Amino acid sequence: MQAISELPDAEAGHPDIDVRYDGVTVRLITLTDDFYGLSERDVELARGISALARTLGIPADPSAVQTVQVTVDALAGPDVVRFWRALLGYTDRANSPEDLIDPHRRGAPFYFQRMDSPRPQRNRVHVDVWVPYDQAEARIAAAVAVGGRLVSDAHAPSHWVLADPEGNEACVGTAGWTGPEPTRR
Known part of the structure; x- marks a missing residue:
């Protein structure tokens, strides 16, 4: 969590970090008066988080990415x-x-x-x-x-x-x- 908070735009992106016994899920979603969904800023922050995970040797599972409505x-x-x-x-x-x-x-x-x-x-x-x-x-x-x-x-x-x-x-x-x-x- 500390490493994610140090990424550029992490504070603006307000990532939700869910820590469980079998892994960590980071959720990025933009919520404004005019927009609800995945913004370009969220995509860039996700790329930064994925790169950070690779440097720490933490495997990612892109197949688990979803949003439910x-x-x-x-x-x-x-x-x-x-x-x-x-x-x-x-x-x-x-x-x-x-x-x-x-x-x-x-x-x-x-x-x-x-x-x-x-x-x-x-x-x-x-x-x-x-x-x-x-x-x-x-x-x-x-x-x-x-x-x-x-x-x-x-x-x-x-x-x-x-x-x-x-x-x-x-x-x-x-x-x-x-x-x-x-x-x-």
């Missing part, structure tokens, strides 16, 4: 965005009301794409949001307060199923539940 098709975009903002604890990306981002830069961004007509089939993808046990009810209440609905609490307090105003589902799971196995409500 979750895209939700929506008819009533603002209503759907409010639900996901409340559920995820995300913030709007400036000048882009159809984008939500993790203010801590850890989770995937969400993009809400305008749909012209509803789909006849059920959604085939849903999002699982894991939060500490003592935060789950507040997250659920915030999502319901902005137009979401509770689909099922059959497995509460270990997890709940919610839906946004258009029926896109999300599960809220808890970490840290130490009580007895939940019973069906």
Whole structure:
């Protein structure tokens, strides 16, 4: 981390450095009022970090490079965005009301794409949001307060199923539940 911080433009690039038992991941992404993505500055800084890794004998795995974005098709975009903002604890990306981002830069961004007509089939993808046990009810209440609905609490307090105003589902799971196995409500 020290060596990366000494590279030119490292401070301006704000690299996110994730240290784990099996390796180190450096994430570069530019987030401004007008741009979200990989900038030319990020590419140059990545080249510098790769060169630094080679000099230190640290192998790189370019096949592991990725950015994940979750895209939700929506008819009533603002209503759907409010639900996901409340559920995820995300913030709007400036000048882009159809984008939500993790203010801590850890989770995937969400993009809400305008749909012209509803789909006849059920959604085939849903999002699982894991939060500490003592935060789950507040997250659920915030999502319901902005137009979401509770689909099922059959497995509460270990997890709940919610839906946004258009029926896109999300599960809220808890970490840290130490009580007895939940019973069906």
